[in-house]
Amino acid sequence: MELELESILLPGIEEKRPLVIAGPCSAETEEQVMDTARQLAAKGMKIFRAGIWKPRTKPGGFEGVGVEGLAWLKEVKKETGMYVSTEVATAKHVYECLKAGIDILWVGARTTANPFAVQEIADALKGVDIPVLVKNPVNPDLELWIGAMERINNAGLKRLGAIHRGFSSYDKKLYRNLPQWHIPIELRRRIPNLPIICDPSHIGGKRELVAPLCQQAMDLGFNGLIVESHCNPDCAWSDAAQQVTPDVLDYILNLLVIRKETQSTENLSELRKQIDECDNNLIQELAKRMRIAREIGTYKKEHDMTILQTGRYNEILEKRGSQGSLCGMDSEFIKKVFEAIHEESVRQQMEIINK
Numbered sequence: 221m222e223l224e225l226e227s228i229l230l231p232g233i234e235e236k237r238p239l240v241i242a243g244p245c246s247a248e249t250e251e252q253v254m255d256t257a258r259q260l261a262a263k264g265m266k267i268f269r270a271g272i273w274k275p276r277t278k279p280g281g282f283e284g285v286g287v288e289g290l291a292w293l294k295e296v297k298k299e300t301g302m303y304v305s306t307e308v309a310t311a312k313h314v315y316e317c318l319k320a321g322i323d324i325l326w327v328g329a330r331t332t333a334n335p336f337a338v339q340e341i342a343d344a345l346k347g348v349d350i351p352v353l354v355k356n357p358v359n360p361d362l363e364l365w366i367g368a369m370e371r372i373n374n375a376g377l378k379r380l381g382a383i384h385r386g387f388s389s390y391d392k393k394l395y396r397n398l399p400q401w402h403i404p405i406e407l408r409r410r411i412p413n414l415p416i417i418c419d420p421s422h423i424g425g426k427r428e429l430v431a432p433l434c435q436q437a438m439d440l441g442f443n444g445l446i447v448e449s450h451c452n453p454d455c456a457w458s459d460a461a462q463q464v465t466p467d468v469l470d471y472i473l474n475l476l477v478i479r480k481e482t483q484s485t486e487n488l489s490e491l492r493k494q495i496d497e498c499d500n501n502l503i504q505e506l507a508k509r510m511r512i513a514r515e516i517g518t519y520k521k522e523h524d525m526t527i528l529q530t531g532r533y534n535e536i537l538e539k540r541g542s543q544g545s546l547c548g549m550d551s552e553f554i555k556k557v558f559e560a561i562h563e564e565s566v567r568q569q570m571e572i573i574n575k
């Protein structure tokens with residue numbers, strides 16, 4: 221299914237990478253919201269974020285200030301002219317946000333993982349024209365992520381974007397949420413005109429990782445960044461370790477190298493021709509290898525031998541794995557390639573045996 225999409229850019233927002241959304245994890249007090257917003261606006265930020273309702277892993281944590289905070293966001297809009305955005309998880313949140321004039325809504329990772337909740341939000345949004353950003357679900361499930369966007373799209377909302385915030389994992393050694401870049405990359409391949417916004421704060425979980433993650437997202441050609449920024453990060457009521465001051469955020473953004481999205485140049489075409497030639501050779505060699513494998517299949521049939529010979533299979537994986545590594549490739553990668561080749565050989569030999 222295709223999504224019917226329109227631009228998420230609001231009047232006055234330039235079509236320039238990265239589109240930046242910045243603000244605290246949570247709205248805590250009117251003072252904290254206004255102080256952070258003023259500093260961000262002074263740095264030229266155009267879209268403010270702040271969580272009003274916070275889905276917390278355990279009860280007892282700070283669960284957000286609730287509707288009271290929406291008035292502070294209204295004030296941010298009035299005083300700084302920034303657009304304001306927040307997370308919605310229920311139909312009630314949607315109604316409250318629309319009443320308060322919130323400009324952009326986002327669906328959080330825990331909500332995206334729950335189709336009932338997403339449907340409820342989609343139903344509440346029927347007939348409303350507002351940009352909605354959908355965070356990836358906590359689990360690495362691209363279909364569930366796309367499905368959530370389809371539900372909202374089916375309700376008539378066309379201004380959609382995806383937020384890549386990483387995927388939960390038991391291993392928290394480096395990242396809070398594993399980036400698994402291949403998932404947003406596949407999303408881009410499947411829905412090329414869907415804007416992808418990276419959330420380095422929730423992927424990294426720590427300040428030091430914000431800059432390198434922003435750069436990686438830009439190197440992949442993603443459209444925007446949503447970054448948690450707080451006037452006093454160490455004292456934040458939620459996600460303190462990953463928030464940066466507006467000054468630091470401005471510094472990080474200024475250092476980003478933004479590469480052109482040009483798809484091709486003359487030199488690149490020349491190199492791509494060479495790649496095409498390699499791919500041609502690979503296919504021909506593979507076809508030749510399969511012909512020999514079929515001959516082996518016939519031989520095994522005639523001599524009543526089993527197709528699968530684990531000793532030989534292991535020998536191929538080991539030998540080619542170390543050879544690949546000597547040639548500067550990851551041996552695990554080469555093993556995967558040969559596993560796939562071997563699987564196809566076995567399939568072809570089965571055909572011969574069962575003829």
Ligand code: PEP
Nearest residue numbers: 245271328329330385422
């Ligand atoms: C957030 O944006 O503050 C948040 C709760 O993020 P996520 O839904 O990605 O966990």
Ligand code: MN
Nearest residue numbers: 245448458459
């Ligand atoms: Mn947060």
